[in-house]
Amino acid sequence: MRRYANCKLCPRQCGADRSSGQTGFCGESAACRIAFAGPHYGEEPCFSGTRGSGAIFFCGCSSQCFFCQNHQISLGDQGRVVTADDLLAMAEDLIKQGVHNLNFVTPDHFWPHIENLGRRLRARGHTLPFIFNSSGYQAPAMVAAYAELMDIFMPDFKFADPDLAHACMRDHRYPDITREALRRMVAAQGFLEPWDDDGRLVARRGVLVRHLVLPGYVENTRRVLRLLRDEFGPQLPLSVMSQFRPVETCLTRGLLDRTVTAEEYGQVCDLVEELGFERVFIQPDAGHPDFLPDFSKKEPFAGHLKRGGRRRPPADHASPQTS
Ligand code: SF4
Numbered sequence: 483m484r485r486y487a488n489c490k491l492c493p494r495q496c497g498a499d500r501s502s503g504q505t506g507f508c509g510e511s512a513a514c515r516i517a518f519a520g521p522h523y524g525e526e527p528c529f530s531g532t533r534g535s536g537a538i539f540f541c542g543c544s545s546q547c548f549f550c551q552n553h554q555i556s557l558g559d560q561g562r563v564v565t566a567d568d569l570l571a572m573a574e575d576l577i578k579q580g581v582h583n584l585n586f587v588t589p590d591h592f593w594p595h596i597e598n599l600g601r602r603l604r605a606r607g608h609t610l611p612f613i614f615n616s617s618g619y620q621a622p623a624m625v626a627a628y629a630e631l632m633d634i635f636m637p638d639f640k641f642a643d644p645d646l647a648h649a650c651m652r653d654h655r656y657p658d659i660t661r662e663a664l665r666r667m668v669a670a671q672g673f674l675e676p677w678d679d680d681g682r683l684v685a686r687r688g689v690l691v692r693h694l695v696l697p698g699y700v701e702n703t704r705r706v707l708r709l710l711r712d713e714f715g716p717q718l719p720l721s722v723m724s725q726f727r728p729v730e731t732c733l734t735r736g737l738l739d740r741t742v743t744a745e746e747y748g749q750v751c752d753l754v755e756e757l758g759f760e761r762v763f764i765q766p767d768a769g770h771p772d773f774l775p776d777f778s779k780k781e782p783f784a785g786h787l788k789r790g791g792r793r794r795p796p797a798d799h800a801s802p803q804t805s
Pocket of ligand 1: 489490491492493494495496497498500505506507508509510544590591
């Protein structure tokens with residue numbers, strides 16, 4: 483826990499003394515806060531399976547993207563403080579409910595707590611996979627420590643355009659930092675396996691990269707996809723998401739203030755095909771409101787429960803708006 487003093491856990495390296503109550507750029511002190519813990523059915527089918535992914539959503543975030551789809555907990559004040567023993571009890575309760583994995587959402591700025599939790603769970607004989615579900619904006623030097631405990635990495639790759647990264651999360655270094663973090667994640671755990679086109683087999687290990695298409699920024703997506711293909715090849719498992727919904731700050735700023743159109747998402751899916759990616763989940767319903775969680779509710783993902791997961795494009799895929 484001494485790592486919270488002069489904190490350097492994420493690429494911001496802001497050095498806040500979180501152990502004395504100071505909050506860093508991520509918005510959090512050393513008091514671990516979570517917003518939700520429960521079986522989650524809205525992840526990709528290979529994580530949610532039939533019994534859900536055991537999600538624990540941590541509050542705060544080192545990225546601080548103004549458009550965050552989880553803004554109530556990453557930028558706002560929803561959530562509650564938990565102790566290490568609370569976390570252990572929550573995780574074991576999820577395991578008792580039969581979830582396929584434990585899914586640590588936005589874990590990097592609370593890594594000392596999660597590392598402690600993971601070690602305790604392993605020592606108590608729990609063998610289910612642990613998922614590091616993150617923004618991709620991780621300090622590359624930390625990845626080796628994550629990989630000692632985490633079986634699956636599910637990082638985003640949000641921006642290949644440094645100016646867009648700066649406009650959204652105030653760090654133009656995002657593309658370089660994330661590319662290096664991903665290199666280390668793939669080197670440590672390989673690609674996601676087992677891979678099942680229909681998503682019926684639940685993943686045990688490896689990396690799947692997520693990308694959220696932003697309205698009006700298809701060019702950024704093109705750059706992301708090309709970069710990923712050039713760096714990791716067409717076998718890299720991908721989830722290309724169309725679910726973006728503008729939150730209030732988007733409307734105030736007049737930036738990213740709409741959903742992704744079917745035409746934009748169609749262009750993206752065509753490029754996915756063109757680049758030869760073979761292991762892909764897509765979301766045919768661009769901007770579907772069911773994917774925006776509401777953390778003020780007891781069940782923030784009610785829509786996800788109704789809708790199920792994402793799907794890979796069919797072999798004869800032309801464009802998602804017609805599928
Ligand atoms: S985790 Fe938070 S406090 Fe630590 S370096 Fe990053 S932003 Fe600063």
